[in-house]
Amino acid sequence: MSDIEERVIRVIAETQQIDGNNITRCSTFAELDIDSFDGINVLFAIESEFYISVSDDDAKQLRGIADVIDGVEKLLAAKQATTQS
């Protein structure tokens, strides 16, 4: 499990007060009983964890943990590219 994956799962477990062992990369929000407003709370915590900002349009596309991990990786890579340039 990558560091990002581990942190995403930890943040979601903390925010939703659920056992992190029940969350995998393949879990969907629906399976984890994360409704749309829970999802917004989760994203807020993810943004704080990684110092990133997720646009409203991107936020609407998220359906599960893999989407969040991929999105975080993309945003972190973009941030690194900006810092380096």
Add this chain to the structure above:
Amino acid sequence: MQRVAVTGLGCISALGLHVPDFWKSLAAGVCGIRPLTLLPREKLSIQIGAEVHGFDPSVHFEPKRLAMLDRFSQFALVAAREAVADAGLALNREAATRTAVILGTGVGGKTTDDEAFWKLYGEGNPRVHPTVIPRLMASSATSHVTMEFGITGPAFTVSSACSSAGHAIAQAFFMVRHGLVDTALTGGSEACFTLGTMKAWESMRVMAPDTCRPFSRDRKGMVLGEGSAILILESLEQAQARGARIYAELAGAGMSADAGHLIQPNEQGAARAIEAAIADAGLSLEQIDYINAHGTGTQVNDVTETRAIRRVFGTLAEKVAISSTKSMHGHALGASGALELAAAALALHHGILPPTINYSEPDPDCDLDYVPNVARPKALEAALCNSFAFGGLNAVLVLRKELSSRA
């Protein structure tokens, strides 16, 4: 039981400082949504709003009085003055005891609250001004309206988020209907453009960055507004006896709670409020020709509201004209139900349906007649006004063409 007439309107919003501007803009499909001027836009990702423009409080209030007035109370007073003058109300001592003031607000004196506590927490100034509490209390607008006109009957403030004005008007309506008072000043007021409030709305991801497009497939959310609308309600008997001009009869009110989710709207809860309102008015579904929708422009509200209307009206849903005037005056939260009831009363009075503007493409999940973009002439018999608040608190009001002007 008394029938209840709407005999006066006052209104300040992004569509102007007075009712004639409001109606002219509604009928012309003018959008009051613009880049924000009250807040530092560089600190916001959502940079638009439906602010009241061209409002100079010093034109309306003496400096000493102004020091006691939060922006939301200023709006309420300006609208109340217009409504009382519009109705030609003369409140002598006896009449004043038989008059109620019942206003709605979502958050009350937010601007005062924000400024005062920024000085304390942000600037480290330990002194908080003695006018802060009387300005910020949610009931202050109501108190100021009683003092302005010497009204000594029942007066209080109702708060139910975006349904605040709807619930307030319902209470005033029941009081006049049941003879507790002869006259009521009712409606709502909101002024919550503060940086903190706007940031908090942003983080809920329900705000549109472009504009408000209710029921349109490409809608991106709501746009915050501000303002106040005040309506004068009187027993029909009193209104007719004094020869008052009657915009419409307020014929019914229906309320419900979803008992569901703090944020997600609920089709059944909304439908129950609509059904209760129509039953209370003693009307049949066929008699309702227009619905001023809650129509916030969020994905979920507009679909849920469409389904609720279908649930109540069945196949008749396709014959009802529906519009969201929030596309023009924004979502003024606790004032919105009053702005929208004023819009519906004017629609009945003038026989013109205000449109849903910024409507660009049909959404298969919102498949009713939303009067897209252009106002429509139509003689109306009865109209609904929907308010569905966060927390699942719903208030629906029914207006009807007043008796004497009915065929």
